[in-house]
Amino acid sequence: MKRYVLIMVASLMFLQLAPTVHAESLFQIKRKDQVTQDWEIHVDYPLFDQLQNKELQDKVNNSITSKLDHQFDMVKQGADETNGAPILYYEESDVYAEEEFYSVVMTSHLTTGNEHTSSVTSVNFENGKKSDLLPLKEMVHMDVLNKEVRRIIAQDPETYLTKQFKEVREDTAYYIEEEHLVLVFNKFEIAAGVHGTPQIQIPLDRIEKEREDPYKAPIPSTV
Template sequence: MRIILLFTTAMMIIALPVQAQSVYSIQHKDQVREDYEIHIDFPNFDGLINKNLEQEVNKGIKKELEKMMSEVKRAGEESVGIPVLYYGESSVVEDKEFISVILTSNITKGDFYESSVRSINFENEEDGIFLKLEDVVHMDKLNKEVEKKLAKDPETFNLQAFQEVRKDTAYYIQDGKLTLVFDKYEIASGVYGTPEITVPYQHVKKDKPLHKKSIPVPKNV
C-alpha cells in the first residue's frame, strides 16, 4: 500500500501544470516634493530571449518615463501654490511571442486632468524586433474599421473629431484581436478616460517582414 501511495503521489506531482516564469518584474518609483508628486509602476524585463533587445526595451521604457518626469518637474516649478501630481501606470500584454507594454500617464494640476498612453511593442524571439503600429497593420484598412466602430456608438464617440489613427497610437494584440488605446479626449469625452477600440486583427493585418533585422526603439517611445 505504501508503494502504491508513493507512486500515486509521484504521478500527481508530475501531472501538475508548470507555471511559466514571468519575463518581467514590476518596479515602483516615488518622488514627493512640495510642488510635485510622482508615483510610477513600470515593468523591468529580465527574461527575454534576445538580451540585446531586452536592454533596448528597458531603455525605451525608462526613456519614456524620464521624459514625463522631466515635464512634471518643470510644470511643478512653474506652478504657484498648486502641486502637479503624476501617476504612471503600466500593463504588459503577452500574445505568444508578441509583447506589448502599455504606459499610461495621468497628470493632475488643480481641476486640470489629462491622460496619455504610449506602447512599446516587440517580439520575444531570438531575432525579435520592435514593431510600430504601421509595421503590423494596413493603416488605411485600420482607419475604416475604426470609423465603423465609432459610427456604431455616437453617444460615446465623436466621429466628427476623428481624422485618422495616429501612427504612434498605443496598441496591443491578443486572441486574434487588435486593440487601440487612445489618449483622453481624443475620440470621446473625458469621462471615458483612455478609450479602447478593438477590431479583428485579420481584417487589418499586414504580413510580417520576410527578413528580420534589429531596429532601434521607435522615436515615439
C-alpha cells in the same frame, strides 16, 4: 492571453500591498516615488531580464525608461508654471502576452488643480530571435485601420467624438488579444473624458500586414 497588471496608485498603503515580482515572468517590477512641495511622482513599471534576445531586451527597457524620464522632466518643468498648485503624476503599466507577442501599455495620469489628463503609449515586441520593436505601422495597414476605426466610431456617436477624429496616430498604443488588435487612445482623444482612455478592438485578419514568422526556419539555399 496573459495579462500582468502593474497598477501604481498614489497611496503608499496600496503600493505596499501591490504584487512585487512575477517569478515566472520575463520581467521585474520596479518602483519610483518622489514627493516635494511642488509635485508627487509615483510609478510602477516593468524591466525585462529574461528575453531571449538581449539586444531586444535593451531596446524594450530603454523605451520604457526613456518614456518615464520624459514624463519626469515634464512634471518638474510644469511645476514652475502652476502658480503653486502641486502636480500629481502616476503611471500604471499593463503587460499583455499573446503567445510570444508582448505589449507594455503605459498610462500616464497627470493632475494639476482641477485638470486631469491621461495619455497612453505602448512598447510592442516578439520574444524571439529578432531585435526589432513593433510599432503600429509595422503591424497593420494604416489606411485600412483608419477605415475600420471610422466605421466603429460612426456607429456610436453618443460615445465617440465623431467630428473630432481624423486618423489613428502612428504611435497610438495597442496590444493583441485573441486575434484582435486593441487600440488604446488618450483621454479626450476620441471620446469625452468620462470614458477615460477608450479602447477599440478590430479583428487582426482585416488589417494586419504579412510578416515573416520569426520562429520559422529559413529555407536552405540549393547549390
